[in-house]
Structure formats: structure tokens, C-alpha cells
Amino acid sequence: MYASLLTRRYLSTKLMPYVAVLAVTVCTAMVLVAWSVMGGFLDKLLASGRVFTGDVTITWPTVGFAHSDDLIRRLEARNDHVAAAAPLIQTMGVITLPDDQVVPITIRGIDPVRYARVVDWRGVLYWKPIDAPVPKDRAAEDPRLDPQWRARMEAALRDGLSMSRPDPVTGKPVPAAVPGIEVSGLSRRQPGAWYEFRKESFGKPNADGSIDWVGGFMPDRSVTVRVLPLDSKGRDVALVSKTLPVANEFRTDVFEIDKRSMLMPIDVLQKLLKMDESDAVAAEFNPYEPPGPDGFAPVPTTGRSPARVTSVVVKGQPGVAPDALLNTCLAVYREFADAHRGIVPSYAAMRGNERFPPRLIQTWEMSQAQFVGAVRNETGVVVTLLSFISLVASILILAIFWAMISEKTRDIGILRAIGASRAGVGWVWLRYGLLIGVIGGLLGVGLAYTVATNINEIHEWLGRAFGVQIWNPAVYYFTEIPRKVDPANAAKVFLGSVGFSLVGALVPALRAAWMDPVRALRFE
Amino acid sequence: MTALLSATNLQKTYRLGRVDVPVLRGVSLDVRAGEFIAIVGASGSGKSTLLHLLGGLDRPDRGTGGDVTFDGRSLGSLSAAGIDRYRSRSVGFVFQFYHLLPELTVLQNVAIAAMIRLGRVGYLRQRGVVTARAEELLGLVGLSHRLRHRPAELSGGERQRVAIARALMNDPPLLLADEPTGNLDRASGLGILEALVTQRGQTGRTIVLVTHDAEVAARADRTVRLVDGRLSGA
Ligand SMILES: Nc1ncnc2c1ncn2[C@@H]1O[C@H](COP(=O)(O)OP(=O)(O)OP(=O)(O)O)[C@@H](O)[C@H]1O
Ligand SMILES: [Mg+2]
Numbered sequence: 023m024y025a026s027l028l029t030r031r032y033l034s035t036k037l038m039p040y041v042a043v044l045a046v047t048v049c050t051a052m053v054l055v056a057w058s059v060m061g062g063f064l065d066k067l068l069a070s071g072r073v074f075t076g077d078v079t080i081t082w083p084t085v086g087f088a089h090s091d092d093l094i095r096r097l098e099a100r101n102d103h104v105a106a107a108a109p110l111i112q113t114m115g116v117i118t119l120p121d122d123q124v125v126p127i128t129i130r131g132i133d134p135v136r137y138a139r140v141v142d143w144r145g146v147l148y149w150k151p152i153d154a155p156v157p158k159d160r161a162a163e164d165p166r167l168d169p170q171w172r173a174r175m176e177a178a179l180r181d182g183l184s185m186s187r188p189d190p191v192t193g194k195p196v197p198a199a200v201p202g203i204e205v206s207g208l209s210r211r212q213p214g215a216w217y218e219f220r221k222e223s224f225g226k227p228n229a230d231g232s233i234d235w236v237g238g239f240m241p242d243r244s245v246t247v248r249v250l251p252l253d254s255k256g257r258d259v260a261l262v263s264k265t266l267p268v269a270n271e272f273r274t275d276v277f278e279i280d281k282r283s284m285l286m287p288i289d290v291l292q293k294l295l296k297m298d299e300s301d302a303v304a305a306e307f308n309p310y311e312p313p314g315p316d317g318f319a320p321v322p323t324t325g326r327s328p329a330r331v332t333s334v335v336v337k338g339q340p341g342v343a344p345d346a347l348l349n350t351c352l353a354v355y356r357e358f359a360d361a362h363r364g365i366v367p368s369y370a371a372m373r374g375n376e377r378f379p380p381r382l383i384q385t386w387e388m389s390q391a392q393f394v395g396a397v398r399n400e401t402g403v404v405v406t407l408l409s410f411i412s413l414v415a416s417i418l419i420l421a422i423f424w425a426m427i428s429e430k431t432r433d434i435g436i437l438r439a440i441g442a443s444r445a446g447v448g449w450v451w452l453r454y455g456l457l458i459g460v461i462g463g464l465l466g467v468g469l470a471y472t473v474a475t476n477i478n479e480i481h482e483w484l485g486r487a488f489g490v491q492i493w494n495p496a497v498y499y500f501t502e503i504p505r506k507v508d509p510a511n512a513a514k515v516f517l518g519s520v521g522f523s524l525v526g527a528l529v530p531a532l533r534a535a536w537m538d539p540v541r542a543l544r545f546e
Numbered sequence: 547m548t549a550l551l552s553a554t555n556l557q558k559t560y561r562l563g564r565v566d567v568p569v570l571r572g573v574s575l576d577v578r579a580g581e582f583i584a585i586v587g588a589s590g591s592g593k594s595t596l597l598h599l600l601g602g603l604d605r606p607d608r609g610t611g612g613d614v615t616f617d618g619r620s621l622g623s624l625s626a627a628g629i630d631r632y633r634s635r636s637v638g639f640v641f642q643f644y645h646l647l648p649e650l651t652v653l654q655n656v657a658i659a660a661m662i663r664l665g666r667v668g669y670l671r672q673r674g675v676v677t678a679r680a681e682e683l684l685g686l687v688g689l690s691h692r693l694r695h696r697p698a699e700l701s702g703g704e705r706q707r708v709a710i711a712r713a714l715m716n717d718p719p720l721l722l723a724d725e726p727t728g729n730l731d732r733a734s735g736l737g738i739l740e741a742l743v744t745q746r747g748q749t750g751r752t753i754v755l756v757t758h759d760a761e762v763a764a765r766a767d768r769t770v771r772l773v774d775g776r777l778s779g780a
Contacts, residue, residue: 024661031649436645441634540604
């Protein structure tokens, strides 16, 4: 009882303990903010890439596999587990932007309607009319709000949904591309989290020396796509290019995706990649020998080669566990491979084995595992490092208590003289450390919560006031700093703070406990 | 009549670097229950040291340093917890230099002795009784109007009176007082002494009191003098 009385008194009459509380508060907040940002990052990472991946993806990369429609039919027949499936072609290419920049890009060919049944890609189309400004656009400068632009935005949305744009002359819809909003560099992200496009025109020289003046609104422009078609064995065919109008742009908020990928209609991409149905060429065909009468080798065909896609994306029925869905997909693929033996990649190749688990039929979690694992690891490293730094608070408490005990030596002698035990006087200080840890920990958790929930505002303010930019979207994928204060983590950090405070108080408490009472009493 | 407190051949030597400074060189003393003994002696003769040994605050020299017996039990044989209990329940200590806790109020300084004795649960259960007794004792030493003051706001004499009240808080059978009246003017010093003596009459408390004051010593049943580390009757 006297312990609580004394700790209360010591806390209310001395300044130094407040310094200790402050140290604990800052350390707690620092660890928890870092953890929340990293945790939020991980969370957002897990949630975001999903716009372009199904729950399960079946892939034979680059060259693709045939008869995907049969596979989709078989998958969708399993409607107890499978909600929908759609074809996807994913390839690498380069595109020429309106200002003649050429950039490398990941191209995804999708069927706008079928793909929407598996993932909600429509929600990421950026250019569309909106009625209210986005939360951070305080000045309401978003061009999507502008009544003058409304009709254009409506058209862009319509074009985006159908992935086509009316030909200016005939009015007939032409297949169109939807690049990520960061691809062109013509749309700039504003601090208010909306995009401004380059409204003034820029000159574009033609071959004959004349100059076209063009504006920076991407849905008015077009891009030229170059891809490298490969045959089903991976041999190169030719470099092909095609100019596509831009229908709209998309924005996922994952910087890497917004900057480096583009959507286009699957049938157009399939033709470009020569993955559409075609004459099959004999495997032993050599174009140079022996020459035919016209100087060219005759092309022996072995029938028709079916159209190919690189992936089939699958959406599970609600409530079906990823593993159950994966097993269903594996079983369906096995039937499928049996039915098209020798034409599609074998079940064994797709599935792998126990020690080398499937790479080519995998759940979304599996496809992200390595990356997510790395981020998780990094989170662990950061939290551990910061925790070590927080030991400084322990040391501070140790130093402060040591000094206080030196000053309070006589008090300790008095307490012992009137009957307090060693453990009793030790407990006075341990309890004191505990109190500092609890107060500092609670304040720290509160501070962390406040900082974490306002971290983007704080970051913006830092940027405005000091020109500091800590969060670079190009490095960290997301254009906004993600954060999530996990109560379980908050509890762990809190307990850690209390623990560290106790550790700091322990040594001085032992010193107090082992003091000789008579010497302590004679202490001046 | 058997002795309540007895010291046999107590020796206490302080070591200053290489030099041994013998302070007590064989002190033997028997104090009967209810007896009031005054110890006199020159400054530095070891009176405070003797009192510390009697109160279980310090131990005599290892080996041949003698022993203190209270109520038939040797302090040397008690466990650490036993010594703590002895200090808390059997002994009330009044120090030469008051030794109050500066952060606590006068009332808390007195009540803390009971907090230590009763422990958390016991104290919370008897809080009212404890406070009432502390107030009563402070009234006895004439400090009823200073209950919420801090020791720093009191005069030396007033602080000593608080220390006396604290020593009596647990109603110990043995009171060890180290010049309790040394800082008081004659009148209030004698007033305090009067209070102690009256109290003793009612409770049969045993008192060992160190003093320089012949008048105070005269009130004791017996006076012993500490000279050259030994006691002699005076
Ligand atoms: N911890 C210690 N180390 C060394 N010497 C000590 C120690 N404590 C006390 N002494 C010495 O022991 C002797 C006795 O001290 P003590 O305080 O018992 O004297 P005293 O009789 O109470 O004197 P006073 O009347 O001035 O209070 C003194 O000479 C003192 O210097
Ligand atoms: Mg003395």
C-alpha cells in the first residue's frame, strides 16, 4: 500500500518521470506507426493486385495454351465451387505514347464482358463523370467534375466499358486500349488524389516537317503497341505493331500496375501475337531448304492450329476456401488435359509435385506468396529494429530511476527502519516503472492511432512546410501511404512498452532493495 | 523478572580503509519489560550505533560480536522476514534526525508505519481505524492542526513530534528513541517526555532513550553511560 502511495507522490512531485513517460510514449508510437504502415501496406498489397487476378489463375506463360473455351466450359460446369472463368492473355511489349516516348509495358488482353464476371475491372476505369469531389479535393478542381467535360467523360466511360472508340469518320467502333493512368505521364496526380491531364497542346513533328498540335487527354489520343509473337513452342515469328485509339485509362492505386500495364481487347492481342486460329506448321519445317520453284520453301501445314490464351482466370463461389477451389481447378484441368492429350500442356507439368507445388495453377495468395513473404519479413525486421531502438527508453528509465534512488536513499533507509522488507522497497520502484510503462504505453498507442489515421495529411503537410517527401509512390507501389492500426499489434506494442519500462526499473529497484538501511539513514 | 530486551557482549567495529574503528567493545544490557532506560554518553561514543543494533537495523560484528535477544528470541537467528517483522511490530524508532518522508503529508508519514505492518489488504480493510489512530497520536503530540502539511513546512521540533507519533503508530512494546527532545525547547521537550511517560504508564511500554539532557535522564528508571565502547551504571 505504501508502494502505491509513494509512487503516486513521486510521480506528482518530480519532473524527470514525465521525461521517462514521454520517452516511452514516443517509442511506443514509433513502433506502432511503423507496424501499422507496414501492415497496411501488406494489407493493401493483398487487396489491390486482385483487380487483375482471379481467385485461381491457370497459366501457361507467354506462348499460351489452346482450347481455353473448353476449359472454361468445364470449369463453369463445376458451379458448386466455380462462379465464373474468363480467358486472359498476358504478354510483354512496348508502346509508343502520344509524345513519341516508347516505354515497356505489360499488356493484358481481356474480353471486357467475360472478364468482368471474374474480377471487377470496370471499377478502376478512371475517366468518368463524378458528382462530388473526391474527399481530399478540397478546391473541387477535378476535371471530372467540370460540367463542360461531362459529355466527354460520359463518352470515355462508355468507350472504356466496351474497350472501343468510334472511328471519327465512319462512327464505327474500333477496338481501343486502356492504359494505366501513370503510363503516359500526361496525367499528373495532384495532392488531392485526383489526376489533372495536360490541357495545353504540345507540338508533334510529322515526317514531312509539319507539326500536329495535340492535347494531353489520353482518351483523345492513341498508342502504338509492339509485341513479339511466338509460336506454340516459343519460337519467334516476327515483330508486329498496331496503333490503337485510347478508350480510357485505369487507376488501381498500385503505382507499379498503373505505371507499367495496359488493357486491350483480347481478340486484337491474340491476332497480334499470332495466337489466333491458324494453319499449323510442321515441326520439321525449315524455311531455307530445300528451295521450291519460286525460290521459297514450301510451307507444309499439318492442319489447323487452335487459338491460344496464356491464362484462364477463375472466380470462386462465395465462401469456397482457396484450397478447395484450387483442388477443383486441378481436377478439372486433369480431365481437360486428358481430353486434349498432346495439344495442351500436361496435367503433370501444370501441377508440379509435393515438393515443388503447382506454379501454373495457383491461388492468388500463392502467386503473391513470395512478394508478400518478403514484405512480411521486412515488416518483422523493421519492427524488431525499432523495438531495439526503444530499449533507449528502458535505459532512460534506468538512468532516471538510478538518479532518483540516489536522491531518495534516505527514504529507503527510513522505510526499511520502520519495517519495510527488501522486496517491499524494491517493489516501490518496480511499480513506479510499471506505472510509467502503462501511462507511456497508453499515450503512445493513442498517439500512434492519431498519427496513423492522419498520416497522409501529415505527410502532405511535411511536404508543403519543409519540402520533404518520405513516401515515394514509385518505390512503394501505392500513391497513398496505407495504414491499419491492428488492435492485436497495438496490444503487443503496449505490453512491450510496459516490459521495457520494467526492465529499466529492475536494476534500480534491485539497488534499492539491497541497500544497507543504516548506511542509507546516515546518507546526507 | 526476566529481561524483555537483552544485549550480550555487543561488539561493533567500523572499518575505515585499513583501520578498524571499534565503536562498541562489549556492551551488555538487560532491559526489563516496562522499564525506562536512559543512555547517556559523549558525542560519537556509539549511542546511536547501539540503538540501531537493539532495533535490528544493523548487526553486530560477525563471529564474536555478541547478540541481541528480544522476548527470549535471538535477533541473529531470525530470518530476513523475521527481522522486518520485528522492526515493524515490536519496535518503534525515533531517530536523531527525524527522518520523515518529504513527499508525504504529516498524516501519511504517521500512517505509513501501519501500511507497512498491515499490507495492502489489511490496510484497506482498516483504513478508518488507522487514520483515526494517526490523528489521535498527532493530537497527543500537539499537531492536530498540521495533518496535511509537508515535513518541510514544519519546525525541527514539530518534525520530531511527527516522528514520535510514527514510532507509536503500531503500538510497539519497545520504543527506541535517539535524542527525541534534542531539538525542542525545554518546555516542549519535557512535554513530549511527559506524554511518553504517561503513555508508558497506560501501555507498559519499554523505553530505551538516548539523551544528553540530565533532566530527561532523571525521569528514567535507570541511566547507563556509554564510555569507551562499554556501559557503566551512572
Ligand atoms: N558507517 C560508519 N562508518 C564508519 N564509522 C562510523 C559509521 N557509523 C558511525 N561511525 C562512527 O561510529 C562512532 C559512533 O557513532 P554514533 O552515531 O553511534 O555516535 P553517537 O554516540 O550517536 O553520537 P551523537 O551523540 O553525536 O549522536 C562515531 O565515531 C562515528 O564516526
Ligand atoms: Mg547519535
